[in-house]
Amino acid sequence: MTTDDVDALLVERAKRGDTRAFEMLVVKYQRRIERLIARMVRDVDLVQDIAQESFIRAYRAMPQFRGDSAFYTWLYRIAVNTAKKALVDLKRDPLVTESARAGANDDEDETSRVERELTDGETPEAVLASKEIAQTVNAAIEALSEDLRQAITLREIEGLSYEEIAELMNCPIGTVRSRIFRAREAIAQRLRPLLDTRDGTRW
């Protein structure tokens, strides 16, 4: 089973009305979708609105998703179309702001990096929090033992399967599974002070 297969399993459940399975997909892809939309629309409030609308449209269209492409590819198209429609609507709207329209012709290649300058509506606190998250994850990776760091790096950055990692690291698959889980737990532990939301809201 691949990660695409995992998506397919969650999609199948969502198609049968399990909204929790859909939420799991949202949590998985929300950051990538927002980054994609942020390349097209620079107003941070609009980015969130369009991302929300994209997921709602995906939810409504879920019964029509046949799995011909990966779920993220399908979701990506929905997000791009939703953003384009929002931009067209903005051009018709007399209250449209130039800043909100800027970036409409940006490259849609989702692998390109986003400029880390402040977009409209993005607060310095939010930027600081993002940097803190990134620094904490990178510091936690450095603090891992060599085995754990190698296992999670091969998985998350190189995208290798457990079988491939087991072959590379010359160990059983069960060991790979354990190392990756322990690495995630160790990093999550370091992140916990940052992950606990200040206003007490819970997942």
Next chain:
Amino acid sequence: MVNRSEPPSAARSSLSSLMDGDLAPSAAAEACSAWRQDGDARASWHAYHLIGDVLRSDDLAVSPVHDVAFLQALRQRLSDEPVPLAPAPWVQAPLPQAEVRVAHAVGARRRGAGWLVAPAAVAAGFVAVAGVLVVTRSGAPDVGASSAPIAQAASSTAVPDALVRDAGLDRYLAAHRSLASGAVAAGAAEQRMHIVFEAK
């Protein structure tokens, strides 16, 4: 180094394996169940994916406050949405070994003229039968904790075998579907079918 003061939870371990595609398909159901019932599992699912995202790109380092707020706002909107229910895949019934005989008892019996094979008549007969038959599909969805209203248009497909079905008619319909899709030609030779009209 790894802090082992907290024993790894089996549920979190399963989530970790699931997101890497290392568990059996049944694990998705368990993961959804954990997501539904366990706030710790939800936080871990988020944290593990956030870690992966940040490892691939610092651009994806987003405050969890934002992520929680995003999901809560989306939940609010989803609660106003009808649940889009996709019908379960059609599971074709096995073809009967016996021949399928369709007796058409209208008009004079004309056995002497031989068997009349009329595909158009078969189709017309099927339409007449299908017109009075509601085919239900098995596999009621596990809607979990969702309390959202069910889409009216889709709800009829979600009723689990609420209607009494006739086994003979099911076999006929299955045979007809196979015939219509050309599956008979590709199917086993021993499952040969004879569509027979008995007309006066």
